[in-house]
Amino acid sequence: MKIAIVGPGKLGSTLGRLWVGKGHDVTVTFSRDPAKLVTIASEIGARSAPVKEAVSGAEVVVLTTKWAAVADALAQAGSFSGKVVLDCTNTMSPRKTADGKPELRSCAEVLAEMAPGAKVVKTFNQAFQQILAADSRLFDGQKPTMFHCGDDAAAKLVAAQLIEETDFEAVDAGPLENARLIEAYAVLVIRLGHTLGLGTDVAMKLMRR
Numbered sequence: 001m002k003i004a005i006v007g008p009g010k011l012g013s014t015l016g017r018l019w020v021g022k023g024h025d026v027t028v029t030f031s032r033d034p035a036k037l038v039t040i041a042s043e044i045g046a047r048s049a050p051v052k053e054a055v056s057g058a059e060v061v062v063l064t065t066k067w068a069a070v071a072d073a074l075a076q077a078g079s080f081s082g083k084v085v086l087d088c089t090n091t092m093s094p095r096k097t098a099d100g101k102p103e104l105r106s107c108a109e110v111l112a113e114m115a116p117g118a119k120v121v122k123t124f125n126q127a128f129q130q131i132l133a134a135d136s137r138l139f140d141g142q143k144p145t146m147f148h149c150g151d152d153a154a155a156k157l158v159a160a161q162l163i164e165e166t167d168f169e170a171v172d173a174g175p176l177e178n179a180r181l182i183e184a185y186a187v188l189v190i191r192l193g194h195t196l197g198l199g200t201d202v203a204m205k206l207m208r209r
């Protein structure tokens with residue numbers, strides 16, 4: 001697949017490296033320091049390009065920048081119509097609507113409105129990048145869970161493949177509206193790791209029987 005990683009920082013560059021290892025054609029884009037993109041690209045075996053070029057050439061766009069920078073990234077990108085967009089962002093800050101009211105929708109739903117025609121899937125926001133960057137994702141031989149949700153069935157299949165290729169178990173968590181739950185769940189994971197002392201070498205698992 002042709003994948004554009006928008007914001008190849010800690011999470012994005014780690015995902016990019018894993019997908020390059022699976023044979024995908026990865027392009028990194030969107031930095032305040034374009035020279036950094038060239039370095040990151042060569043470190044992970046990807047290419048670098050300006051945002052518009054990277055997005056227009058991609059089948060899958062992976063948004064791994066800070067939520068506060070998303071509007072800027074979108075403004076540089078041009079059309080997302082028809083693209084699968086994996087929204088990996090989280091924000092801990094309360095958000096407001098254009099008319100100043102509390103924003104109750106998830107970042108992913110707001111993103112879908114900001115990027116008309118994009119097939120937005122929320123995922124990869126709920127696990128520490130340290131797990132993705134580790135030698136293995138497995139805990140006692142078991143894959144941790146990565147939920148994904150969205151309104152386009154084909155886009156969710158693409159997301160599930162990319163999740164499985166990182167050695168997480170992909171679990172379909174329903175429509176994009178459920179990103180509200182996945183984003184809240186991510187905050188719990190972050191608090192467990194960073195505030196409540198569990199550290200970042202932890203991941204969640206859906207048990208079945």
Ligand SMILES: NC(=O)c1ccc[n+]([C@@H]2O[C@H](COP(=O)([O-])OP(=O)(O)OC[C@H]3O[C@@H](n4cnc5c(N)ncnc54)[C@H](OP(=O)(O)O)[C@@H]3O)[C@@H](O)[C@H]2O)c1
Nearest residue numbers: 007008009010011031032064065066069089090125128129
């Ligand atoms: N780290 C994790 O464990 C983790 C896990 C799940 C989800 N997430 C989410 O993934 C997103 C990225 O997290 P991260 O930890 O990878 O952050 P990060 O290392 O700071 O990466 C942010 C990326 O966005 C780029 N960027 C471009 N313009 C920017 C701007 N105006 N402000 C900030 N960054 C800008 C940065 O490039 P330059 O610095 O070169 O400008 C960098 O490549 C966040 O939304 C985070 O909540 C992170």
